[in-house]
Amino acid sequence: MSGVRADGGLRPLDSGDPQAVAGYRLAARLGSGGMGTVYLSYTPGGHPIALKTIRPELGEDGEFRRRFRQEVQAAQRVQGLYTAPVIDYDTEGARPWLATAYVAGPSLASAVAEHGPLPLPSVLLLLAGVAEALSVIHGAGIVHRDLKPSNVLLAGDGPRVIDFGIARAADATALTGTGVSVGTPAFMSPEQAAGREVTPASDVFALGQVAVFAALGQGAYGDGPSHAVLYRIVHEEPDLAGMPGQLAFVARCLAKDPAARPTPAEVVALCQQASPTPLRQSGSWLPKALTAQITQRVSASAALAAAPAAPPPTAPLTRPGPFAPAAPRATPPPPGATPPHAAPTATARPPHAPVHQHPAPPRPYPPYVQPYLYQPPKPKRGVGRKIAIGAAVGFALLWGAGCVSVLSNLGDSSDNGSSQAPSSSTGRHRPDPKPVSFKGINLPRGYWVRFADSPPKPVNEQNTSNASFGDGADFYYDDDPDYSEDETPVVGTAGDRVVLLDNAEHGSLATCRKVTRYAEKIHLSQLSAGSQICVHTVSGHIGLVTYRGSAGRGSPSDYITLDMTIWRNAEPASD
Structure with a gap:
């Protein structure tokens, strides 16, 4: 579910969304999915971040929390140019959350769905960037496990890989009860589909699938029921018809034997060999339509950042990150007081009721922010207003009818005491909407x-x-x-x-x-x-x-x- 439209507009918070999380003021809703909901927020220095709150049923699972804590701490070591670094997190609170750098660009999935497959130069730069990201992720001891087009974001200066490591935490839960799927069938490796050990080579197989999707707009093993796609992944060869000859090496990424697949570093070298010119990430690595879309999203984020807001109730940063200043010192609690925060490495926060239980009334956005906001369809937004206007008009008509009746009785008292009702009708229902x-x-x-x-x-x-x-x-x-x-x-x-x-x-x-x-x-x-x-x-x-x-x-x-x-x-x- 994304809260970002193609034209760059951002969706304001819903009535049920919190206004803040751990002191981070939430500015807009970016999307929601099987793991939780993602919001746009900002560091005290004004850098945009994406803050993901984990679904309550996952947060209640003790094994999920344990693995989530391990994976988030490991993810802090990932500081590549093509990843969204971890800024802050809380794995111990009532509802765990994770904040990463915000990427003002669409996912590969939505970009291909809206604009079609990418041209060959863009595909080569995409593959080289994602492969470099995998090298850094694997170097931190993490296997992504769920690399797919929706987890690859397209920024103005290259791709960004997100959600690395979280799938392993979700693997510990009773997923059939939460509706969450660990790994996407169309992008699983044969060993992952068969329930065998998942290694960094599994991510390389998914990278090959991502390459086919970016170049052709569809998966290498077709569509259909999940079990049918998984069967083809395990037992059949990929359909690479239509792939440019320069991308022939992608077939090696899709080898059934994990040992036969290239390493991410080898993929980068293969991309360099296939490119007629040196690979250079720049602001023009994508088609013009996508570049314009990214620019609009940057403008929308900047407009929301400029909107005046009340200062956060507590210092938001609990851990220093690449875009965040060091956390301020906590005020020592009075003698005998119980520490309010259980996280061993976090700066203690003053105790306060969860913000989502009693959200503050939403503040209106300033006029200069309005052009960047997502605007719901006017008919939907006007229903309450029409009902209120209809009620006011109906009351006025009833009051007027009563006055007319009284005046009629007074004026016609000599005429056998009879009165005549007004001819206008007052109780007409609103017609059904036209189909x-x-x-x-x-x-x-x-x-x-x-x-x-x-x-x-x-x-x-x-x-x-x-x-x-x-x-x-x-x-x-x-x-x-x-x-x-x-x-x-x-x-x-x-x-x-x-x-x-x-x-x-x-x-x-x-x-x-x-x-x-x-x-x-x-x-x-x-x-x-x-x-x-x-x-x-x-x-x-x-x-x-x-x-x-x-x-x-x-x-x-x-x-x-x-x-x-x-x-x-x-x-x-x-x-």
């Missing part, structure tokens, strides 16, 4: 659509392990995050309210309002051509989705085809 319809929408696996878009366009943004966690996922198509016995993919909505209509039920707004046998998701095995699904979104839209079919057996991509009729703002928004 908008869209035909033949192709929704790929792992993507979602937003009903406010016209037409709804498939979205797949960074930091999202499954489309069901997508930000604004009004209707998604992806693997079942609960690993149920039915192994077919699922469709659903972020609000977990969908209804599969019976053959005898006619799809309409009235029908969708009437039926209440809600389900969280619907398996593809339950659908046939013409099946209709009522969708109730958290933003108050109601949609009637008609399933038309899925991609053919020989198709290089996995997608479903849908017709959609949408009634926007048809009911109150839900939390």
Whole structure:
């Protein structure tokens, strides 16, 4: 789920988001996924950071906390040019969190989805940068385990690898209960898919997969159900048709035998040999459209940083980092007082109630920040205002009608005491919203659509392990995050309210309002051509989705085809 739009706009905090974490003022929401939610914040010196709060159910797992602590401390040793360094963290608090340097650029996944495959010079620079990042990560004793396009961010001066080491911490938890998947099937190595030992060579295999995705816009082992992709990874050769000849060495990265794969340093050398000119990272290493997008995001972050804000309640930095000054000395507690912070290496913080329990009212953004903010669709934003205006008008009409009635009685008292009601009506209901319809929408696996878009366009943004966690996922198509016995993919909505209509039920707004046998998701095995699904979104839209079919057996991509009729703002928004 990303909170950053293609035009650089940043999404303000939701009503349920904390206003601060450990003294860091949160400025915007960057995204959410299987591990937690990521926010934009700033160091006291004004450097932007990405602060990730871990999901509560993961934080409650003791083994996760132990491994998370180990991995975060190891990640502090990673100081490469192509990684997002760790700035600060807390592994002991009620809700663990981790802060890294903010990268003002899209993920490789969203960049390819929006702009298509990268040109060869960009792919070579991408591979060399990510390989160099892996060398530094492996040098710190860390295996990434989940290298994939959404964990590679595209900055103006080269790629950045994020989320290294966290997958190993998540591996310790009961993942089937949290909906978190350790490793992404399409980018797992054969040994990882088979449950064998995972080594740095596993990351090199994932790097080969990332290279194919960047150059062709699709994986080397096709799409489809997870178990089918994993079978091809373990038993079949990759499909490299269409790869430029200069990238032939990528096949070595995808060798079944880990010992046959090159090291990250060798990959850098192979990229240099394949490039007709010396590899040099610069502000023009990406296509112009992506470079402009990065510039817009930098401007949006700078605008939020300039917004005036109240000083943080406590000193935010608990550990010095590459972009952070040393933490201030803590004030010694009075005699007999209990230390408020249990972290052995952290500067103690004054005890305070968790900020997310009693959030301060959100401060309005200054006018000069407004152009950079994400603007929700106006119809959705205006529902409350329209209701309030309607109520005021209705009250005024009722009051006026009463006055007219009294004056009429006074003026016509000699006329048999009869009075005549006003001719104007006062209780008229607001009409139902007009439907908008869209035909033949192709929704790929792992993507979602937003009903406010016209037409709804498939979205797949960074930091999202499954489309069901997508930000604004009004209707998604992806693997079942609960690993149920039915192994077919699922469709659903972020609000977990969908209804599969019976053959005898006619799809309409009235029908969708009437039926209440809600389900969280619907398996593809339950659908046939013409099946209709009522969708109730958290933003108050109601949609009637008609399933038309899925991609053919020989198709290089996995997608479903849908017709959609949408009634926007048809009911109150839900939390």
